[in-house]
Amino acid sequence: MSTSSDFHKDTEGRDTAGPDPVALTQQLVRFDTTNPPVNETQCIQHIKALLDDSGIQNQVLANTPNRPNLIARLPGDGSASPLLLQGHVDVVPSDPAIWQQPPFSGNLADGYIWDRRSLDMKGGIAMMVSAMLRAESEGMIPAGDIVLTLVSDEESGGNQGARYLVEQHPEQFQGIKHAIGEFGGFSFNMGSRRFYPSWWPRNRCDISGSLSVARAAMLHWANKTTP
Ligand SMILES: [Zn+2]
DSSP, X not given: OOOTTOEEEOTTSOEEESOOHHHXXXXXXXXXXXXXXXXXXXXXXXXXXXXXXXXXXXXXXXXXXXXXXXXXXXXXXXXXXXXXXXXEOOBOOOOGGGXXXXXXXXXXXXXXXXXXXXXXXXXXXHHHHHHHHHHHHTTOOOSSOEEEEEESOTTTTSTTTHHHHHHHOGGGGTTOOEEEOOOOOOOEEETTEXXXXXXXXXXXXXXXXXXXXXXXXXXXXXXXXXX
């Protein structure tokens, strides 16, 4: 398991504290969190162990024991509103027959991690977790709290994830005005050719207001019917 004391090279060749986001993506992909059925516990516990090791305050909140949600907070100096980083650890089913690399392998081939889950959205989660671990290890004090929220059950309605959190634990999102959530790398067609983006456009959701709007954003997220 990677720890906060591990180092990897950043894109400019510098030693950087915290787990390598690529390696962390591979680790997370290998947890089969296909929904349905459901099994998010081991994946959440793996991320929690990384946060615990770094001393980042975090807690698991669950409506039912096998559907855990993880909330971590890196305290800011209070000069800005908290920033929400939100992601889901469950994934849609994959048919191995149509894949060039086995699902759940986390194989790195031709410079890409091959897995449906790396895009939706364990690669994004790995970036969020790595950023928090690096910020903590470098002693960064952000202007506002950074609130990392990783949920279960996004792919089948969100009742055990986003909806449960905003309805039963609204205090966790008090004062949040901005959020960064799920990314997409979706193909598009031009004539007879299909194109794939080489980098994920970042879906940034600027939220005006505070709790009520953060709640609405989380509920909208929970109500999505497509991954
Ligand atoms: Zn998704």
